[in-house]
Amino acid sequence: MKFLTTDQLDAFLGYVAGQARVVAPVKDDKGVVLFRPWAPGMPVELDVLLSKQSAKEYVFRQSETYLKFGYTMEGLAAAQTESPEVAHAAATEAEVAAVDVAKAQDARVKAFETVVVDPVNEAPAQVIFGLRPCDVRGFVQMDNVFSGYGGFYFDPYYNAKREATTLVAVTCRDPRSTCFCTSVGGGPAGTEGADALLTQVEGGLTFETFTPKGEALGAFPGFAEVSQAQSLYAETVKETAASRVAPAFDLEGVRDQLRENIEHGDWHDLAMRCISCGTCTYVCPNCYCFNITDEIVETRGERMRTWDNCFNPMYTLETSGHNPRDIKSNRFRNRFSHKFWYYPDKYDSLLCSGCGRCVANCPTRIDIREVVRTMGSPRPVTVTGEEA
Amino acid sequence: MATQPQVVAQVPAGAPSNPTEAKVRELAKAALAEGRVDYVIGWRYGYDRSQAIPAFISDPAEADELIINPLIHHNLVTFLKRKMPDPPNAKIGVCVKGCDSRTLVALLQEELVDKERLYVIGVPCRGTFERRKIEKEFSDEVVDIVVSADRTTVTATTRSGESKDFAFDDVLRSQCTACRYPNPRYADVMAGEDAPARLEGEPVWPGIDEFEALSAAEKDATLARVFETCIRCFACIHACPVCYCWDQCVCRSRKPKLVGQKVEASENLMFQTIHMFHVAGRCPSCGACDQACPVEIPLYLLHRKMNKELYDMLGFEAGVDLDAKPVFQTFKIEDALGEH
Known part of the structure; x- marks a missing residue:
């Protein structure tokens, strides 16, 4: 463990930026915190707990060009x-x-x-700095999907970026009321998937590394040795933070109950105030549904992958015109069932790291914790679409 | 299975805090008890008392959770548009503020909702808050917002107990500061006395003068900067009550392809411009899109500007008169001459 004084933070980022692109949470002119490419002089925002959007965009791009083509x-x-x-x-x-x-x-x-195809897979080295441990777990959960888990598909685009990326997490000193990482197996100082972890203590940050990529950052000459007091302080910060995350639900039995309740009428009630937009999935650190389309202008075009989301009315719309998720409550059900049932069936883990962004940013504050508690428990029997 | 611990998803409302609130609860309760409606859409507290969420009440006893206070910014008319009601033929009671009612009028003018299936509870409105303005004054999370009895002071409190007072008018949403129609233009029943208008006479358009004062190049730069952060989540159009082809939206369609799938400032602006033109004549600047945007894009720049043009050129205001023809379904010779 090392120690970085607060006044050395910029120098550290500058050092890292000399070797790779740095992406960090910064505040825009409206006061909205988003992960953005960092340049010297930009203040990094570590006091606002969560950026509006997760940093998944920097590994799993919202629009990613696979290849460019043109006909002569x-x-x-x-x-x-x-x-x-x-x-x-x-x-x-x-x-x-x-x-x-x-x-x-x-x-x-x-x-x-005469078609000319020009494959694109750019993956410059980058360091994503200032992630929360839940954001980092989001990458770990997406890895299963894109990195050949269980013999499934290995995606060269995602993995090129993932390999070129170093993830530097920061302990959450003060979890929000919408945080529930501890209910899904994480914690405010969780290290799963992190290359390094910083913890804010008096006068600076403690710095721990867990991988060779993390250790490489430790070569920054401005680090001091950590004192025993500082390291104890960091431990206290971590423990206090963990105690501040309210338990949201008990995972035991949730998957089975979701399966049991798939046609339950309560899905309709829960989905009532949903406006069927994609905010929850686009701020989420691990929602990964996407489309592949060709963008063509005259004789040139790009084949690209863009994010999709299960609340999109055109999600799973089939060529015949049939859509198995035509009504809002069916799309609504998909998001939660995917995270706590379909994905676990396939990848033996959850597709939720408990960041609570979907709760805090939902235009109507739909609460994933309430949904899991409700539909993940035994329900009184009703007929779909009718009053209980 | 273990007992599930409780995180509160909706905090209880308690006794009515004002006569309108009491009246809304009473009307909702009666409509449900009489079987006049299947459910009533109103507002209730979310996971803390600093924010309201849309409430769907089907049990008369639950009507006491309905609230009326300056937190109720959601325009509930969006839950009436095509493909929203569940079941599709539900009889719905809906609470509308002045601006909300204007969007309902726009839908009724176009015969897109069935009046017979609605029971509209009109809510006189004294303005709703821009919660984000308050939120940004604190580093901790705001959990409670209380308005003084004389409606001059707003007190916000965080989890750690830190409190700050704000002047009521300072934390209003910008369209509320210049509101000319605080009372519903259409309702089956009114829940209380009319509220005074903030503005009489000619309309003003907050934020638009500043935008118009920019040079063309500066306008371009502003729009490029503003729309660069759009994540194309479509919360704006789904929150919009008069944007009803949402599931057949040309901004997402591949055929015809008007908007590219690539998420970048120019395509994002293209999408928003289509939305602006498409709701022109129906949009009363209710601001539902601004409130829904997770990255806080000032969408009013487009919509309010369009409404200003419609007013200046044609003397038209959306949704103020149920019997009027929508602006794009009529033509008067004076319009062409610019003499409204």
């Missing part, structure tokens, strides 16, 4: 200048239509012959 002009030009006589030779309208279809197909084939 010859292909397109050829398609457009196809000789008109062929069409004139056709006698009936049906024949004209058939020729048009054939022409369009030809043009498409030619375009593909």
